[in-house]
Amino acid sequence: MRAARMTDTQEVQEKHVTGATIWLTGLPSAGKTTIAYELAGRLREEGHRVEVLDGDEIREFLSAGLGFSREDRHTNVQRIGFVAELLASNGVKALVPVIAPYEDSREAVRKRHASEGTPYVEVHVATPVDVCSVRDVKGLYAKQKAGEISGLTGVDDPYDEPRNPDLRIESHTQTVQESAAQLHALLTERGLL
Secondary structure (H helix, E strand, O other): OOOOOOOHHHHHHHHHHOOEEEEEOOOOOOOOHHHHHHHHHHHOOOOOOEEEEEEEHHHHOOOOOOOHHHHHHHHHHHHHHHHHHHHHHOOOEEEEEEOOHHHHHHHHHHHHHHHHHOEEEEEOOOOHHHHHHHHHOHHHHHHHHOOOOOEOOOOOOOOOOOOOOOOOOOHOOOOOOHHHHHHHHHHOOOOOO
C-alpha cells in the first residue's frame, strides 16, 4: 500500500511544530509590542502558529485586580509565563512583549520553561528612557512627570536590565522591520523556525 501524500497545508503544519516563548522585556514605550506584532505577521506568513501575549491585554483579562506592587508584578509575570509555556509546549510561538521589570521574576519563568523542556528566548528591547519618554505611547511618562502617577518602571520604580539576554535590540537605532528581522535571524539560528 502506498502512503497518502500530504497536502500542502499538512506539510506546512508538520514543518512548523516547534513552539517557543520569545519574551521581549524593556521599558514602557521601548517598542516591545510593535516588534512582537511585526514578527508575528512574518511568522504567520511562513506558516507558524503564533500568539502575542500583550501585557496590557493580560492585565485586563488574566491579571485583573492586580496592582503594581512588587508582589503583584511578580504574580502577573508568573501567570503570563505559565500561559506562554503552555502555548509553546503545544507548538505555538508565544511572543510576550511584557516589561517584567524584575530579574528574579524573569528567571523564574525561564526555569519553568527549562524544567518542562520548552524553548525560551529572552530579548531585551534596550531603548533608553529618554527615547521612551519622547515616544510615550500611553502618556505614562507625562503623567508621572505631572505627579499623576508614581511607580513608573525605569523612572521611579526599578527595572533590572537583563544581564545576559539571548538578544539585545536597540530599537531606537533601527526600523521596526530591522528589529523583527534581527529576532527572526536569532530564532532561525537557534533552530526554532
